[in-house]
Amino acid sequence: MTHPHEQAPASVNQTALLSPGEISHATELIKRVLQQLDQTLLGREQLHRLVLVGILSRGHILLEGLPGVGKTALIKALGQILKLQFNRVQFTPDLMPSDILGTHLLREIPGGGREMTFQPGPVFTNILLADEINRASPKTQSALLEAMQEGCVTLLGQTRELPRPFFVLASQNPIELEGTYPLPEAQLDRFLFKLNVSDVNVDVLTEIIATRRRGEPPPPAEPLTADELLHLMHVMEQIFLPRPVCRYISRLVAATHPQAHEATETVLSYVNYGASPRAAIAMAEAARAYALLEGRPSVGFDDVKAVAIPVLNHRLILNYKARFDQVSTLIIIQQLLEQMDEAGLALPADVRIQPLQSTAP
Amino acid sequence: MAEHQRIVEQTRRRIGLVLGMRTAVAFLSGWLLVWGTLVLVLRAGLAVPRVPLLWGLAGILVAAGVGIWKGIRHCPSSMTVRALLDQHWHSGGLLMASAESNVAGWEISPPAAALPRVQWNGMRQFGLLGCCLLFAAASFLVPARILNPLHAQRLQVAAEVEKLAEQIELLKEEKVLPPERAQSLEEALKQLQHEAAGNDPGKTWEAMDHLEQSITKASAEAAEKSLRNAQKSAQAEELAAALDQAGDRMQASDLAAAMSQLAMNIGNAAEEDELLAETLSQELQEQLKNGTLDQEQLAELAKKLGECKQCNLSRIGKLASGRMIDPSRLSELNGKFQIDPDALAKLLCECKGSKEVQACLLACNKPGRGGVTRGRGDAAMTWTDGSSRDEMQFKEKALPPGAIASLKDARLQGISKADPTSETPHPVNAGGALDAGNAGRGSARTQVVLPEHKRVVQRYFDRD
Numbered sequence: 001m002t003h004p005h006e007q008a009p010a011s012v013n014q015t016a017l018l019s020p021g022e023i024s025h026a027t028e029l030i031k032r033v034l035q036q037l038d039q040t041l042l043g044r045e046q047l048h049r050l051v052l053v054g055i056l057s058r059g060h061i062l063l064e065g066l067p068g069v070g071k072t073a074l075i076k077a078l079g080q081i082l083k084l085q086f087n088r089v090q091f092t093p094d095l096m097p098s099d100i101l102g103t104h105l106l107r108e109i110p111g112g113g114r115e116m117t118f119q120p121g122p123v124f125t126n127i128l129l130a131d132e133i134n135r136a137s138p139k140t141q142s143a144l145l146e147a148m149q150e151g152c153v154t155l156l157g158q159t160r161e162l163p164r165p166f167f168v169l170a171s172q173n174p175i176e177l178e179g180t181y182p183l184p185e186a187q188l189d190r191f192l193f194k195l196n197v198s199d200v201n202v203d204v205l206t207e208i209i210a211t212r213r214r215g216e217p218p219p220p221a222e223p224l225t226a227d228e229l230l231h232l233m234h235v236m237e238q239i240f241l242p243r244p245v246c247r248y249i250s251r252l253v254a255a256t257h258p259q260a261h262e263a264t265e266t267v268l269s270y271v272n273y274g275a276s277p278r279a280a281i282a283m284a285e286a287a288r289a290y291a292l293l294e295g296r297p298s299v300g301f302d303d304v305k306a307v308a309i310p311v312l313n314h315r316l317i318l319n320y321k322a323r324f325d326q327v328s329t330l331i332i333i334q335q336l337l338e339q340m341d342e343a344g345l346a347l348p349a350d351v352r353i354q355p356l357q358s359t360a361p
Numbered sequence: 362m363a364e365h366q367r368i369v370e371q372t373r374r375r376i377g378l379v380l381g382m383r384t385a386v387a388f389l390s391g392w393l394l395v396w397g398t399l400v401l402v403l404r405a406g407l408a409v410p411r412v413p414l415l416w417g418l419a420g421i422l423v424a425a426g427v428g429i430w431k432g433i434r435h436c437p438s439s440m441t442v443r444a445l446l447d448q449h450w451h452s453g454g455l456l457m458a459s460a461e462s463n464v465a466g467w468e469i470s471p472p473a474a475a476l477p478r479v480q481w482n483g484m485r486q487f488g489l490l491g492c493c494l495l496f497a498a499a500s501f502l503v504p505a506r507i508l509n510p511l512h513a514q515r516l517q518v519a520a521e522v523e524k525l526a527e528q529i530e531l532l533k534e535e536k537v538l539p540p541e542r543a544q545s546l547e548e549a550l551k552q553l554q555h556e557a558a559g560n561d562p563g564k565t566w567e568a569m570d571h572l573e574q575s576i577t578k579a580s581a582e583a584a585e586k587s588l589r590n591a592q593k594s595a596q597a598e599e600l601a602a603a604l605d606q607a608g609d610r611m612q613a614s615d616l617a618a619a620m621s622q623l624a625m626n627i628g629n630a631a632e633e634d635e636l637l638a639e640t641l642s643q644e645l646q647e648q649l650k651n652g653t654l655d656q657e658q659l660a661e662l663a664k665k666l667g668e669c670k671q672c673n674l675s676r677i678g679k680l681a682s683g684r685m686i687d688p689s690r691l692s693e694l695n696g697k698f699q700i701d702p703d704a705l706a707k708l709l710c711e712c713k714g715s716k717e718v719q720a721c722l723l724a725c726n727k728p729g730r731g732g733v734t735r736g737r738g739d740a741a742m743t744w745t746d747g748s749s750r751d752e753m754q755f756k757e758k759a760l761p762p763g764a765i766a767s768l769k770d771a772r773l774q775g776i777s778k779a780d781p782t783s784e785t786p787h788p789v790n791a792g793g794a795l796d797a798g799n800a801g802r803g804s805a806r807t808q809v810v811l812p813e814h815k816r817v818v819q820r821y822f823d824r825d
Contacts, residue, residue: 015461015462015463016462016463016465017455017458017462017463017464017465017466017467019466020466020467240454240458240461240462241454242444242447242454242457242458242460242461243440243457243461244440244441244443244444244447244457245444245454245457248444291453291454294453296453296454296455297455297458297467298453298454298455298457298458299453299454300447300448300451300452300453300454300455300457301444301447301448301454302451302453303453303454342444342445342448343437343441343442343444343445343447343448344441344444345376345437345441345442345445346437347376347380347437348380348383350383350481350482350483350485350486351376351379351380351383351479351480351481351482352479352480352481352482353376353445353449353477353478353479353480354477354478354479354480
C-alpha cells in the first residue's frame with residue numbers, strides 16, 4: 001500500500017537528533033533560568049516559561065496587563081539573569097522616533113572643523129523594554145519595525161546593526177485607552193507572542209508581602225554566562241521539527257482564514273483576516289523552544305498546542321459580529337485546536353480511531 | 362523491524378482494510394442499484410429474459426474489487442500513521458523523527474496498549490447495501506406480467522407473419538409483384554407484427570386477412586397469366602414443331618400461310634409474355650416475320666417456345682407449392698400442355714391451299730379440347746359421368762374485413778350441408794303479380810346450379 005502523496009522520508013543517517021546528554025545539559029540551564037525567574041516573580045511559572053520560549057526563539061514579546069502586575073520587573077529580571085544589556089523606554093504621545101533610534105549631532109572636532117556624529121538611541125541594546133508602547137504615536141511605533149524585523153536601524157541612508165541578540169519586550173495597558181494608539185497590524189505581527197499578565201491570587205500576594213520589603217525581588221544568584229546563552233541558542237537550532245508537525249502548523253495557520261477548507265465554524269463566523277505566514281514561522285520556532293524546555297530533541301503536537309494561543313491571539317482580526325457576540329480570539333483558537341486532527345488522517349466521518357488496545361499476543 | 366515500525370504498518374493495514382471495505386460497500390450498493398434498474402428497464406422495455414441478465418453478478422465482483430482498490434488508495438501514508446501514533450503514545454515527536462533522522466540514544470517504547478482500534482460505524486452503509494440488494498432481487502423476481510402487461514398480452518402471430526413473408530418473397534422472386542409493391546407489403550407486415558396486441562385480436566386478424574387476400578389475388582392473377590402464356594407457348598411450339606416436320610412436304614404458299622400464322626401466334630404471345638420476348642433472338646424474330654425460317658431454325662424456335670412454356674408452368678408450380686393458389690390446379694395441368702406435332706403436321710399436309718391451312722390453324726386456336734385426332738371444335742363431344750354433389754368442396758374464401766365484426770354476436774347452432782333456413786316465416790305476398798313467387802327470398806336461398814346437364818353445356822358451344 002503506497003500512498004500517492006507519501007513523501008519518501010529523508011535518509012535516516014542524514015541528520016541525527018541531539019543526544020540525550022546535550023539535551024539534558026541545555027535543560028539544566030533552562031531550569032536554572034526558570035528557577036531564578038520564579039524566585040524573582042512569584043506565581044508566574046507559566047508566564048516565565050513562555051517568555052523564555054520567546055527569548056530562545058529570538059522573538060519579540062508583547063506583554064499586556066494592568067499596571068503593577070510585574071511586567072517591568074519580569075523584563076528587568078530576565079535581563080539580569082541572561083546578563084544582557086537592558087534599556088527601558090517609556091512610550092508617551094510626544095515620543096519621537098529619534099528618541100528611540102538615535103540622532104545625528106553636529107559637533108566640533110579637534111582642528112576647528114564640524115561633523116555630524118551619530119548618537120545611538122536606546123534601541124541599541126539587547127533587551128529593549130518598550131513600556132506602554134500603545135501610548136506613542138504610530139510614527140514612533142513604526143520606528144521599531146525595521147529594528148524588530150531586520151535587527152538594524154537605518155538613519156540618513158546608513159544602516160547600523162543592533163547588538164545580538166536583540167529582543168523587544170513591549171507592554172501595553174488594556175485600560176485607560178484614551179489617548180492611545182492601537183498598534184498597527186504590521187507591528188503586531190512582528191511580535192512572536194502576546195502574553196496576558198494577569199493578577200496573582202491571594203496566596204501569592206501573601207507570599208510577596210511576607211517575603212519582600214517594598215516588593216523588591218532578590219537579585220539573581222546565578223546569572224547565565226554568555227557562553228551558556230550561546231550554547232542554549234545552538235542547541236535550540238538543532239531541535240528537530242518533523243514534517244507532520246510542520247504540516248500541522250501550516251494547517252492550523254491556514255485554518256484561521258475563513259476561506260480555508262478546514263476553517264471551523266467560529267472562524268467562518270467571526271474572523272475577517274487570519275494569521276500570516278510569519279505566524280507559522282513563529283509557531284514553529286516557539287514549538288522548538290518549548291520542546292527544548294520539555295527536554296526533548298524533537299517537536300511534538302503538544303508543543304505546538306502549547307504555543308499556539310500566544311502566537312495566534314494577536315494575529316486574528318475579528319469582525320464586528322465577534323465583538324457583538326463577545327467572542328474572543330482565545331475562544332476561536334481553542335476551538336480550532338480542539339477540532340483539528342493533528343495527524344491529518346482525513347478519514348471519513350464514520351471512521352474513527354478509538355483508544356489504544358494492547359498488542360501483547 | 363523495530364517494534365514501533367511493526368505497529369505503524371499494522372495500524373496502516375487496519376485503516377486501509379476498513380477504508381477498502383467502506384468503499385467496496387458503497388460501490389456494491391451503487392452497482393446493485395444500477396443493475397436492478399437496468400434489469401427492470403430491460404425486462405419491462407425489451408422483454409429480455411432473466412438468465413442473460415444474471416451476467417450482472419460479475420459486476421458485483423468488479424464493483425467490490427474497484428471499491429477495495431480505491432479505498433486502499435486513500436489509505437493514509439506511513440508518516441501520517443506515525444504522526445497519529447506519536448500523538449497517541451505522547452512520544453513528543455520522536456516516533457515521527459525516527460522516520461526522518463537518526464534517533465540513536467533515544468528509546469521509543471510503545472505503551473502496553475499501543476495499537477489503536479479502527480472503528481467504522483457502517484450501519485447506514487450496510488442498511489443502504491441491504492436496500493439495494495433487495496431492490497436488485499426484486500427486479501428479478503417481479504413477474505413479467507406486472508412489468509410489461511402489454512407484452513404479456515401480445516398476440517403470437519409469428520408463424521403467420523413468417524408464412525406471409527415467405528409468400529411475398531416468392532412473389533418478388535418470380536417478379537409477380539413490382540419491388541415497390543413488395544416493399545410496401547413487407548413494411549405493412551412488419552408493422553402488423555409489431556402492433557399485434559392480444560387485447561384486440563380482431564384488428565390484427567382482419568389486417569392479416571386483408572394482406573393475405575392481396576397476396577392471394579396477386580398470385581391468382583399471376584397464375585392465370587402464366588397459364589395463358591403457357592397455353593400460347595404450347596400452341597406456337599406445336600405449330601413450329603409441325604412445320605419443322607411437314608415443311609418440306611408442304612407447298613410454298615401453304616408453308617408461307619402457316620408461317621404467317623405462326624408469326625402471328627408468337628407475336629400475340631410475346632405481347633403478354635415478357636419472358637418469351639426476351640428469349641427469342643432478334644434475328645429469329647426477323648426471319649419469323651419474313652417467313653424464311655429453315656428447318657434448323659424452326660427446331661430451335663420450337664425448343665425455345667418449349668422452354669418458355671416450362672418456365673410458366675414452373676411458376677405456377679411454385680405458387681401452388683407456396684399455397685398461394687389452389688394446389689389442385691397443379692394436378693389439372695398434368696398433360697394439358699403436351700403437344701402433338703405429328704398430328705398437326707399430318708393435318709397441314711392434307712390441307713389444300715393456303716386458305717384451308719389458315720382455316721385449319723384458326724380452328725385449332727379455338728377453345729375446347731379439340732385436337733385433330735378427335736375432329737374439329739364442332740365435333741361431337743364425349744362426356745364422362747356427371748359429378749357427384751357429395752364430392753363437392755367449398756372453395757375457401759376470405760371474408761371481407763367487416764364481416765368478422767358483423768359476426769361478433771353470432772352463435773354457432775350447428776353444421777349442415779343444406780342451405781341455411783330461417784326460423785322466422787317469410788311474409789306472404791298479399792296478392793299481386795309476384796304472389797307465390799320466389800322473389801325477395803334472399804340470396805341464401807338460391808339454388809346451386811351444378812354442371813351436370815350436358816345439354817346446357819352443349820348449348821353453350823352451339824352458340825357459334
